[in-house]
Amino acid sequence: MKVKLEKILDHQAIAHKTKRIAFQIYESNANEEEVILAGIADNGYKFAERLAMVLAEISPLRTILCKVTMDKKNPLGTVQTSLPASEYQNKSVILIxxxxxxxxxxVYGVKHFLDVPLKxxxxxVLVNRNHKKYPVKADFKGISLSTSLNESVKVTFRKGNDTAVLE
Structure with missing residues (x-):
């Protein structure tokens, strides 16, 4: 049986949502000199990279990228970051x-960062689905969707051809 894909966001829409989120990040960090963009590997980090590029164009904020690695099937395991905790201590951090x-x-990504004092x-997130198991929310979101539990959202980041589809 072939799975029907419904395109939610095309490349242009993702670029627009990314720019809007970047402006929101800048507005909420207007008094900061730098901000840490902590992207959850793999796609969250790719999204963080795109946000960093837009922030560089629209603001004087210095952005520092941090890759957050965890086993998504076993999030209780170790969460690792590409930066030592001292690099983001007392700074503004956005988990992406x-x-x-x-x-x-x-929620497990948030838990990791709560062990360090942050400013x-x-x-x-690019896509916010309304099926939360935990009381966690996205402060900045590109689009919110109400979907059925048996549907999934897949985001693909390809240079010049980013897409988000509902499967």
């Missing part, structure tokens, strides 16, 4: 993922 499904990945902590 491509899709917020049940909230599991985001400000926010979350950003």
């Amino acid at each position: 993922d491509d899709v917020l499904n049940s909230g599991t990945t985001l 400000r902590f926010k979350t950003a």
